[in-house]
Amino acid sequence: YTKSLLDKGAAKIDEKLREEAQELGEALMNESDDRVASESADLTYHLLVGLILRKVPLRAVLSVLSNRFGTSGHEEKASR
Numbered sequence: 001y002t003k004s005l006l007d008k009g010a011a012k013i014d015e016k017l018r019e020e021a022q023e024l025g026e027a028l029m030n031e032s033d034d035r036v037a038s039e040s041a042d043l044t045y046h047l048l049v050g051l052i053l054r055k056v057p058l059r060a061v062l063s064v065l066s067n068r069f070g071t072s073g074h075e076e077k078a079s080r
Contacts, residue, residue: 005049013053016046 005013024039031039051058 002049002052005046006053010050010053013046013050017043017050020046 005016020039020043024036024043027035027039048058051061
């Protein structure tokens with residue numbers, strides 16, 4: 001499945017990310033904690049596939065998050 005997503009490219013991965021994000025949002029509002037965990041796993045999986053496609057290491061994402069620690073989200077967004 002992973003190979004088929006990578007072969008289909010960014011547009012397909014984008015479609016899956018949007019689908020899974022919507023399903024997670026719905027689970028957060030209306031479903032069990034187990035369902036939230038399951039949908040979170042699906043979204044995380046597709047995120048990782050997208051990172052692989054773009055050759056962006058997860059370490060780079062974690063570094064960005066680490067650099068934001070202790071900074072207001074509003075301040076961080078305004079600085080971009």
